[in-house]
Amino acid sequence: MAGMASFRFTHAVVCRIPLSFRTRGEIELEEARRQHEAFVRLLREIGLDVIELPPDEGLPESVYVEDTAVVCNGIALITRPGSQTRVKEVETVRAVLKKELDLPIVEIADESAKLDGGDVLFTGKEFFVGLSEWTNEAGARAVAAAFPEFPCTPVKVRPPSPVFDNSSMPIQVTQSKHLKAMVTMAGPDVICVGAGKASQEVIKRIEREATFTYQTITVPEDEAANVLYINNCLIHRSKEEIPESFKVFEDVVKFQRRSLSMSELSKAGSGLSSCCLLFRRAKHIRNL
Numbered sequence: 001m002a003g004m005a006s007f008r009f010t011h012a013v014v015c016r017i018p019l020s021f022r023t024r025g026e027i028e029l030e031e032a033r034r035q036h037e038a039f040v041r042l043l044r045e046i047g048l049d050v051i052e053l054p055p056d057e058g059l060p061e062s063v064y065v066e067d068t069a070v071v072c073n074g075i076a077l078i079t080r081p082g083s084q085t086r087v088k089e090v091e092t093v094r095a096v097l098k099k100e101l102d103l104p105i106v107e108i109a110d111e112s113a114k115l116d117g118g119d120v121l122f123t124g125k126e127f128f129v130g131l132s133e134w135t136n137e138a139g140a141r142a143v144a145a146a147f148p149e150f151p152c153t154p155v156k157v158r159p160p161s162p163v164f165d166n167s168s169m170p171i172q173v174t175q176s177k178h179l180k181a182m183v184t185m186a187g188p189d190v191i192c193v194g195a196g197k198a199s200q201e202v203i204k205r206i207e208r209e210a211t212f213t214y215q216t217i218t219v220p221e222d223e224a225a226n227v228l229y230i231n232n233c234l235i236h237r238s239k240e241e242i243p244e245s246f247k248v249f250e251d252v253v254k255f256q257r258r259s260l261s262m263s264e265l266s267k268a269g270s271g272l273s274s275c276c277l278l279f280r281r282a283k284h285i286r287n288l
């Protein structure tokens with residue numbers, strides 16, 4: 001039952017969207033804000049106490065709060081983002097977790113380490129850490145050191161491949177992805193994975209290295225692989241965005257499901273998981 005308990009959460013930290021977010025890709029700001037508000041409402045509906053951080057115009061990516069910490073068993077490992085522009089985000093979240101939520105904090109001592117929370121998949125029984133543009137081996141070792149009670153395995157995330165035209169000139173470079181853009185937990189011992197080549201390579205590596213055995217749900221649209229499983233509810237993207245994968249979820253998921261539109265928020269992040277930091281906290285008895 002340890003795996004089941006790992007997906008019971010009491011709190012979520014989210015960050016409201018600043019005006020500067022519109023500079024990230026071709027993002028429609030007002031729609032992004034509507035989508036984020038719907039996301040926060042849903043988190044509250046499924047029983048979470050949501051802490052909303054105010055928008056910071058100097059931090060356009062701050063809505064992707066998942067990257068700032070890895071929280072497990074009541075301990076928060078503060079990350080070292082691969083992008084220097086995101087260091088202040090980490091400082092903000094560290095202060096909230098430590099001062100307002102009273103969580104024990106673990107810092108990464110190794111200055112060579114790079115770690116984004118979006119590259120850390122916790123299955124309820126073990127960790128997989130994606131080695132990506134944002135996370136390196138030293139970052140993976142930091143996760144292993146912070147949570148020694150769980151196996152921790154680094155998994156290489158393939159860098160993006162350029163798309164060539166007939167003249168052999170690159171016309172497009174696909175966006176780099178965090179590990180959790182490719183694989184997330186869709187239930188106890190159930191991994192959701194995209195059908196694309198890069199995602200399938202990642203799940204094969206995970207299955208080869210895993211200490212435990214998992215079932216998989218393979219979804220036709222790669223962007224549908226990023227889901228949230230919280231308090232026995234699966235949250236996935238809307239039917240309009242992932243029509244084929246929506247049918248898969250309808251067919252195979254036998255517990256509560258909720259869907260959300262994440263079209264704007266997913267343009268510069270992994271989607272659902274990247275917009276919240278989830279954890280379970282023991283109830284404090286307050287003196288009245």
